[in-house]
Amino acid sequence: MGSEGERYRIDTGRQILPIPPDVYSGTILYDAKDPDATYPPIRPLRPPAGAPNILIVLLDDVGFGASSAFGGPVETPAAERLAGGGLKYTRFHTTALCSPTRAALLTGRNHHRVGMGGITELATSSPGYTSVRPDTCSPLAEILTLNGYATAHVGKCHEVPIWQTSPVGPFDNWPAPGNGFEYFYGFVGGETDQWYPTLHEGTRRVEPWGTPEEGYHLTEDLADRAIAWVRQQKALTPDKPFFLYFAPGATHAPHHVPREWADRYRGLFDDGWDALRERIFERQKQLGVIPEDAELTRRHEAIPAWEDMDEALLPVLRRQMENYAGFLAHTDHQVGRVVDAVAELGALDDTLVYYIIGDNGASAEGTLQGTFNELINLNGMPEIETPEFLASQLDKLGGPESSPHYAVGWAHAMDTPYQWTKQIASHWGGTRNGTIVHWPHGFTARGELRHQFHHVIDIVPTVLMAAHIPAPTTVKGVRQDPFDGVDMSYTFDGADAPDRHVTQYFEMFGNRGIYHKGWCAVTKHRTPWQTVGAAGVAFDDDVWELYDCTSDWTQSDDLSKEHPDRLHELQRLFLIEAARNNVLPLDDRVFERVLPGISGKPRLVPGNRQVLLPGMGGLLEMHIVNWRNRSWSLTAQVDIPSDLTAGASGVILSLGGHAGGWAFYLKEGRVTFCYNLFGIDRTHIRGDQPVPPGARQLRVEFDYDGGGLGKGGDVTLLVDGAAVGSGRIERTEPLGFGYEYTDVGRDSQSTVTPDYPRGDNAFNGQIHWVRIDVGDDDHGHLVDPTDVVRVAMYRQ
Numbered sequence: 001m002g003s004e005g006e007r008y009r010i011d012t013g014r015q016i017l018p019i020p021p022d023v024y025s026g027t028i029l030y031d032a033k034d035p036d037a038t039y040p041p042i043r044p045l046r047p048p049a050g051a052p053n054i055l056i057v058l059l060d061d062v063g064f065g066a067s068s069a070f071g072g073p074v075e076t077p078a079a080e081r082l083a084g085g086g087l088k089y090t091r092f093h094t095t096a097l098c099s100p101t102r103a104a105l106l107t108g109r110n111h112h113r114v115g116m117g118g119i120t121e122l123a124t125s126s127p128g129y130t131s132v133r134p135d136t137c138s139p140l141a142e143i144l145t146l147n148g149y150a151t152a153h154v155g156k157c158h159e160v161p162i163w164q165t166s167p168v169g170p171f172d173n174w175p176a177p178g179n180g181f182e183y184f185y186g187f188v189g190g191e192t193d194q195w196y197p198t199l200h201e202g203t204r205r206v207e208p209w210g211t212p213e214e215g216y217h218l219t220e221d222l223a224d225r226a227i228a229w230v231r232q233q234k235a236l237t238p239d240k241p242f243f244l245y246f247a248p249g250a251t252h253a254p255h256h257v258p259r260e261w262a263d264r265y266r267g268l269f270d271d272g273w274d275a276l277r278e279r280i281f282e283r284q285k286q287l288g289v290i291p292e293d294a295e296l297t298r299r300h301e302a303i304p305a306w307e308d309m310d311e312a313l314l315p316v317l318r319r320q321m322e323n324y325a326g327f328l329a330h331t332d333h334q335v336g337r338v339v340d341a342v343a344e345l346g347a348l349d350d351t352l353v354y355y356i357i358g359d360n361g362a363s364a365e366g367t368l369q370g371t372f373n374e375l376i377n378l379n380g381m382p383e384i385e386t387p388e389f390l391a392s393q394l395d396k397l398g399g400p401e402s403s404p405h406y407a408v409g410w411a412h413a414m415d416t417p418y419q420w421t422k423q424i425a426s427h428w429g430g431t432r433n434g435t436i437v438h439w440p441h442g443f444t445a446r447g448e449l450r451h452q453f454h455h456v457i458d459i460v461p462t463v464l465m466a467a468h469i470p471a472p473t474t475v476k477g478v479r480q481d482p483f484d485g486v487d488m489s490y491t492f493d494g495a496d497a498p499d500r501h502v503t504q505y506f507e508m509f510g511n512r513g514i515y516h517k518g519w520c521a522v523t524k525h526r527t528p529w530q531t532v533g534a535a536g537v538a539f540d541d542d543v544w545e546l547y548d549c550t551s552d553w554t555q556s557d558d559l560s561k562e563h564p565d566r567l568h569e570l571q572r573l574f575l576i577e578a579a580r581n582n583v584l585p586l587d588d589r590v591f592e593r594v595l596p597g598i599s600g601k602p603r604l605v606p607g608n609r610q611v612l613l614p615g616m617g618g619l620l621e622m623h624i625v626n627w628r629n630r631s632w633s634l635t636a637q638v639d640i641p642s643d644l645t646a647g648a649s650g651v652i653l654s655l656g657g658h659a660g661g662w663a664f665y666l667k668e669g670r671v672t673f674c675y676n677l678f679g680i681d682r683t684h685i686r687g688d689q690p691v692p693p694g695a696r697q698l699r700v701e702f703d704y705d706g707g708g709l710g711k712g713g714d715v716t717l718l719v720d721g722a723a724v725g726s727g728r729i730e731r732t733e734p735l736g737f738g739y740e741y742t743d744v745g746r747d748s749q750s751t752v753t754p755d756y757p758r759g760d761n762a763f764n765g766q767i768h769w770v771r772i773d774v775g776d777d778d779h780g781h782l783v784d785p786t787d788v789v790r791v792a793m794y795r796q
Contacts, residue, residue: 010465010468010469010470011048011468011469011470012470014048014147014469014470014472015470015471015472015473015474016472016473016474017138017142017143017146017147017472017474017475017476018146018476019045019146019147022040024039024040026039044148044240045147045148046148046239046240047144047147047148047149047241047467047468047469048147048467048468048469049468050468051147051149051241051466051467051468051469052241052350052351052352052439052441052442052466052467053241053242053243053244053342053347053350053351053352054144054149054241054242054243054244054351054352054463054466054467055243055244055246055338055339055342055351055352055353055354056105056243056244056245056246056247056353056354056356056459057246057247057335057338057353057354057355057356058101058102058105058155058245058246058247058356058359059248059250059251059328059331059335059356059357059358059359060098060156060247060248060249060250060251060252060358060359061098061251061252061253061358061359061360061361061362061363061422062251062328062357062358062362062414062433063358063361063362063411063413063414063415063416063421063429063433064357064358064361064414064415064416064418064428064429064432064433064434065277065280065281065284065413065414065415065416065417065418066328066357066358066362066414067079067328067332067357067434068080069083069088069357069434069436070088070090070284070287070289070357070434071280071281071283071284071285071286071287071289071290071416072280072283072414072416073265073268073269073276073279073280073325074265074325074328074329074332075329075332076328076329076332076357077332077333077336078332078333078335078336078339078355079332079335079355079357079436081336081339082339082353082355082436082438083436083438083447084446084447085438085440085446085447086353086436086437086438086439086440086445086446086447087436087437087438087443087445087448087449087450087491087492088289088434088435088436088448088449088450089434089435089436089437089450089451089452089454089491090289090290090434090449090450090451091432091451091452091453091454092356092432092433092434092435092454092455092456093428093431093432093433093453093454093455093456093504093506094356094358094359094360094431094432094433094455094456095111095360095425095431095456095506095508096360096361096422096423096424096425096430096431096506096508096511097118097119097359097360097422097423097425097508098119098158098190098252098359098360099116099118099119099120099131099158099159099190100116100117100118100119100508101359101360101456102116102156102157102158102159102247102359103115103116103133103159104116104455104456104457105356105456105457105459105460106139106140106141106159106179106245106460107133107137107138107139107140107457107460108140108457108458108459108460108461108483108484108485109137109457109481109483109484109485110457110484110505110581112128112129112507112581112582112583113128113137113481113484113581113582114133114134114137115127115128115129115130115131115132115133115134115582116129116131116133116159117129117507117508117582117583117587118508118509118587118593119158119190120158120159120160120161120162121162121190121594122590122593122594122599123161123162123593123599123601124587124593124599124600124601125599125600125601126582126585126587126600127582128581128582128583128584129587129593130161130601131159131161131162131601132161132173133159133173133179134481135475135476135478136478136479136480136481137480137481138180138472138475138476138478138480139179139180140180140243140459140460140463140464141153141175141179141180141181141243141245142179142180142475143180143464143469143472143475144180144243144463144467144469145180145181145182146180146475147467147469148240149240149241149242149243149467150182150233150237150240150241150242150243151180151181151182151183151242151243151244151245152181152182152183152184152185152226152229152242152243152244152245153175153176153179153181153183153184153185153186153245153247154184154185154186154222154225154226154229154244154245154246154247155186155187155222155245155246155247155248155249156186156187156189156192156247156248156249156252157174157175157184157186157187157188157189157247158188158189158190159173159179160173160174160188161173161601162601162604162622163601163602163603163604165188165189165620165622165623166604166618166619166620166623167205167616167617167618167619169203171203174188174203176202176203181245183202183229184200184201184202185199185200185201185206185222185225185229186199186200186222186247186249187199187200187218187249188200189620189739190252191249191252191253191254191739192218192249192739193218193254193256193403193657193738193739193740193749193750194217194218194219194249194250194254194256194257195212195216195217195218195256195399195400195750196208196212196400196657196658196740196749196750197218197221197249198618198620198739198740198741198749205617205618205741207748208221209221211758211759212399212400217256217257217258217330218248218249218250218256219248219249219250219330219331219334220334222246222248222334223246223248223334223335223337223338226244226246226338226341227337227338227341229244230242230244230338230341230342230345230347231341231345234345234347241467243463244338246335246338248331248334248335250327250328250330250331251324251327251328251331252363253363253365253366253374253403253404253405254374254402254403254404254405255320255323255324255327255398255404255405255406256327256398256399256400256402256404257323257326257327257330257398258326258330259398259399260326261326261327261329261330262319262322262323262325262326262327262397262398263322263326264325264326264329265321265322265325265326265329266322267318268322268325269318269321269322269325270318271306272306272307272309272314272317272409273306273321273407273409273410273412273413274299274305274306274307274409274413275306276321276413276416277296277299277412277413277416277417278296280413280416280417281294281296281416281417284416284417288449289434289449290417290553290554291553294417294553294554294556295417295552295553295554295556295557296416296417296554296556297417297418297419297429297554297555297556298419298556299412300419300420302527303408303409303412304368304408304409306409309369309409310369310387312387312388312391313369313387313390315391315394316369316370316387316390316391316394316397317369317370317406317407317409317410319394319397320366320370320397320404320405320406320407320410321406321410323397323398323404323406324406324410326398327398335355339353348440349440349441350440350441351438351439352437352438352439352442352462352463352466353436353437353438353439354435354436354437354459355435355436355437355438356433356435356456357433357434357435357436358433358434359433360422360423360430360431360433361411361414361415361418361420361421361422361424361429361430361431361432361433362410362411362412362414362415362421362422362429363405363411363421363422363528364408364411364412364421364422364423364528364529365405365422365423365528365529366404366405366406366407366408366411367382367405367407367408367529368407368408368409368529369385369390369407370390370404370405370406370407370410371385371403371404371405372385372389372390372393372396372397372402372403372404373385373402373403373404373659373660373678373679374403374404374405375403375659375660375678375733375736375737375738376678378735378736379678379710379733379734379735379736380709380710380734380735381678381710384678384680400658400750401658401679403659403738408421408529412429415429415430417553417554418432418554418555419554419555419556420524421528422528423508423509423511423526423528424508424511424524424527424528425506425507425508425509425511425512425513426506426511426512426513426522426523426524426525427513427522427524427555428554428555430508430511431506435454437488437492439466439492442466442489442492443489443492443493444493445492445493445495448495449495450491450495452488452491452497452498452499452500452501453499453501453502453504453515454486454488454491454501455485455501455504456485457483457484457485458485458486458487458488458501459485459488460483460485461483461485461486461487461488462485462487462488462489465487465489466489471483484581485501486500486501487500499517499518502516502517503515503516503517503573503577505574505577505578505581505583506522507578507583507586509525509526509587509588509590510525510526510539510542510586510587510588511523511524511525511526512525512574512578512586513574514570514571514573514574514577515549516570516573518548518549518550519546519547519548519549519566519570520546520547520549520555520570521544521545521546521547521560521567521570521571521574522544522545522547522555523542523543523544523545524542525537525539525542525588526588539586539588544560544567544571545558545560546558546559546560546563546566546567546570547559604622604623605622605623605624605625605626607625608625608773608774608775608776609625609771609772609773609774610624610625610771610772611769611770611771612653612744612769612770612771612772613744613769613770614744614745614766614767614768614769615744616743616744617741617742617743617744617746617748618741618743619741619742619743620739620741620742621655621656621736621737621738621739621742623742624655624742624772625772625774626774627772627774628732628733628734628735629704629709629710629711629732629734630704630774630775630776631701631702631703631704631713631774631775632701632702632704632772632773632774632775633699633700633701633702633772633773634652634653634664634699634700634770634771634772634773635697635698635699635770635771635773636652636653636664636697636698636699636767636769636770636771637695637696637697637767637768637769637770638652638695638696638697638698638763638765638766638767638768639694639695639696639765639766639768640691640692640693640694640696640765641693641764641765641766642693642694644669644693644764644765646668646669647666647668647669647670647690647691648666648669648690648691648763648764648765649665649666649667649668649669649756649763649764650665650666650745650746650756650761650762650763650764650765651663651664651665651745651746651747651756651761651762651763652664652665652666652698652744652745652763652767652770653742653744653745653770654742654743654747654752655737655742655752656676656737656738656740656752657737657738657740657747657749657750657751657752658676658679658750658751658752659678659679659737659738659750660676660677660678660679660733660737660738661676661737661738661740661752662674662675662676662752663676663747663751663752663753663756664698664700665747665755665756665761665763666691666698666763666765667686667755667756668690669690669691670686670687670688670689670690670691670725671686671687671691671698671700671717671719671724671725672684672685672686672687672717672755673685673700673715673717673727674752674753674755675715675729675732676752676753677731677732677733678733681731682753683727683728683729683730684727684753684755685715685717685725685726685727686717686725687717687719687724687725688724688725689724691719696719696720697718697719697720697721698718698719699717699718699719699721700715700716700717700718701715701716701718702714702715702729703715703716704775709734709735710731710732710733710734711731711732712728712729712730712731712732713728713729713732714726714727714728715727715728715729744767744770745762745763745767746761746762746763747761
C-alpha cells in the first residue's frame with residue numbers, strides 16, 4: 001500500500017476548476033506534413049493516478065438501533081459484510097433532518113452555510129434557510145466531475161428549492177446539471193410512493209417500467225439503474241473512476257415493501273417497543289458499538305409505554321414494525337446488489353464505500369398510534385383511523401393500497417440507546433447514525449470499530465484526500481469557501497488516534513446543541529409529533545442540559561447543575577458557531593415558513609386562475625392553483641370525434657391517486673367526476689347522457705358549503721353550459737393529496753378511481769385547454785397552522 005504520504009499525495013495543480021488547458025507554445029509550421037509539425041496528443045481528463053472509485057450509500061430515516069450491524073433487530077447482511085471487511089463508526093452524526101444532511105454531505109459544509117437550515121418546503125429569505133446553495137460552496141460531484149470522474153446520483157434528491165421543481169425549472173439546483181452530477185435517476189422531493197413513484201431521468205420526467213402487480217418496486221428499480229450505470233462506465237471507460245451516490249427513498253414513509261419481506265419478521269415484535277429497546281441495548285453492548293458501562297436512556301413521558309396502548313391496537317402496532325423491518329431488510333438487500341455488481345466488475349477493492357445508515361434518526365412523524373394512510377392524519381382527520389378501521393386494513397399494510405407509517409414508540413426503539421428521534425438535533429437519537437467505511441486498497445484494518453467523533457461534513461474532505469485532489473480555490477471563476485469537515489483518513493489505521501473533529505454545532509427548529517472536546521450542551525425546543533414550538537417557550541427559557549460525552553455515551557446523566565460554568569462556556573460557544581454558520585436568527589416558526597408571503601420565498605402559482613394545455617404533465621400538487629376549502633370550477637375545451645362507437649372516454653384532469661384525490665373524465669361518453677376520500681370513500685357523479693361529437697365545453701362546478709375546512713359541497717356537471725348531472729360530496733380533504741403527478745389528459749400513476757384502468761386511460765378526443773377557476777369564498781384563513789405544518793413536514 002505504500003506510506004501514508006504516498007497514499008494521500010495531493011495533486012496541487014488542480015486547485016482551479018475547470019483545470020486550465022495546456023497552451024501550445026512551440027513553433028507554428030506551414031505544412032502539417034513537416035516532421036516537426038507535431039503537437040501533444042489529446043488526453044481525456046482523468047483524476048490523479050491512484051484515485052479510487054467512490055460509492056456513497058445514504059439510507060433515509062433509519063435510527064442507530066435498527067440495523068443488525070449496530071445491534072438492531074433488522075437483518076442487514078450487506079451492511080455487515082461491508083463492516084466485516086472495513087470499519088464501523090459508532091459516533092458518526094447527521095443534522096437530524098433530510099435536506100440539511102444531504103446538503104451538508106454533498107458540500108462538506110455545515111447545513112446553514114449552504115442555505116439548508118431546514119427542508120426545502122420551509123425555506124425563507126434568511127441566508128441560512130434559503131435552500132439555495134451558494135456558488136462559493138461547490139458540491140463534491142462538481143469537483144469530481146471537473147477532475148475527470150464519472151458521476152451519478154441515483155435515488156432521492158430533496159435539495160431543489162420548491163419553486164424550481166416544476167417542469168420548467170430552472171434546473172440550477174437539480175442533481176444534473178446544477179449539482180455537478182453527469183447523470184441523475186430518481187425523484188425530487190422528500191418522499192414518494194414506492195409502488196407509484198414520481199421519477200426523473202436528468203430533468204426529464206419518466207415512467208416506472210411496470211406496475212406493482214408486474215413486480216415493480218422503486219428501491220429495486222433504483223438498484224437496477226445504479227448497477228446498469230456502473231457497468232456501462234466500467235465497460236466503456238475502464239480507466240475512469242466513478243462516483244456513485246446511491247440514495248434510495250427507503251426507509252422514509254410510506255413504508256412500502258413486498259409482503260414476503262414483512263412476513264419474515266412475523267411475531268418478533270409481539271412484546272412491544274419497550275422490551276425491544278432492552279434487547280437492542282444488550283446486543284449493542286455485545287457488538288461493542290456502545291461501551292459496557294453505557295446507560296439506556298429513559299423513555300420520555302411524551303412517548304407512551306407499550307403496556308398503556310389500547311389492546312385493540314396491538315395487532316396493528318406489531319404489524320407496523322414487522323412491515324418496517326421488512327422494508328429496511330429489503331433496502332439493504334438492494335444495497336447489497338449494487339455492491340455485488342461493483343465486486344463482479346473487479347472494482348470493489350479499489351472503491352471507497354461509505355454506507356450511512358440513515359440521514360437522521362428514526363422518524364417519529366407517524367403519530368402515537370401509527371397510520372395506514374399518512375394523508376389522513378396530515379389532513380387533520382385522525383378520528384377516521386379507529387382501531388377497528390386499522391385492524392380491517394391489516395392485510396393491506398405495506399402494499400399498494402396503503403401509505404403507512406409506524407407509531408412513535410417504534411421510532412424511539414429504533415434510536416436505541418439514545419434519547420428522542422429525527423428532528424431532535426439536540427440529542428443523539430436525532431443525529432447519531434451508524435456508518436460503515438470499506439476500502440480494502442485504502443487501509444489494512446478489517447472488521448474493526450472506530451469511536452472518533454465525526455459528522456457528514458467530513459466525507460467530502462476524506463474523499464478528496466483519497467482521490468489526491470486538493471480542495472479547489474476557485475470553481476468556474478468563483479472563489480470557494482473552505483470546507484467545515486475534517487479528513488477521516490487518520491482513523492483508517494488509527495483506532496486510538498485522538499479526535500480531530502472537536503467542535504460541532506447542531507440546530508433544527510430551535511432544537512440545538514454544541515459538542516466540544518468531549519462535552520456537549522443541548523436543549524430540546526420542540527417535539528416532532530407536536531407541530532408548534534414547545535408550548536410557545538421562548539429560546540431564552542429553554543432548559544439546557546450538559547453531558548460528559550467521554551464517560552456518558554448516551555447522554556443519560558445531566559451534569560448542568562454540577563458544572564454550571566462549563567455549561568455557560570458551551571452555550572456561548574454555540575452562539576459563536578451559530579453566528580459563524582448563518583444559524584441566526586434562530587427560527588422555530590413552521591407555519592409562517594410555509595407561506596411565501598411571510599417567508600420571502602417565491603410564490604410558485606399566484607392568483608385564482610390557471611390554464612393548463614395539452615402536453616403539460618409532471619405537475620405536483622404545489623404546481624396547481626390552490627382550490628381547497630372554497631368553491632371552484634374546472635372547464636375543458638375539447639373535440640369529441642364522431643367515429644367513437646363506444647363514446648368518448650379517458651381522463652381530462654386528475655389530482656392525487658389511490659390514497660386520495662379527484663378526477664374529471666369521460667366514461668362511455670358520459671362526463672364524470674370522482675372524489676376519492678383517502679381511498680376509503682369514493683363518490684362518483686355522472687352526466688345523464690353521452691356527450692355528442694364535435695367541439696364541446698365540459699365543466700365541473702364545486703359549490704363549497706363553507707363554515708370551516710374539509711367541508712362538503714354540491715357538484716354540478718355541465719356540457720356546453722347546460723347541466724347534465726349533479727351530486728354531493730359530504731367531506732373533502734382540507735390540505736393535500738400527496739405527491740403523485742398531475743397530467744393533462746391522463747391519470748399516469750395510481751388511479752383516483754377504478755372506474756378507468758391504470759396506464760391506458762388517456763382521453764381519446766382532443767383537449768384544447770383546461771382552466772381551473774377558484775372562488776373568492778376562501779376559508780384558508782381558518783387553516784390551523786399546525787395542520788399546514790404537518791403537510792410540510794411529512795415531505796422530509
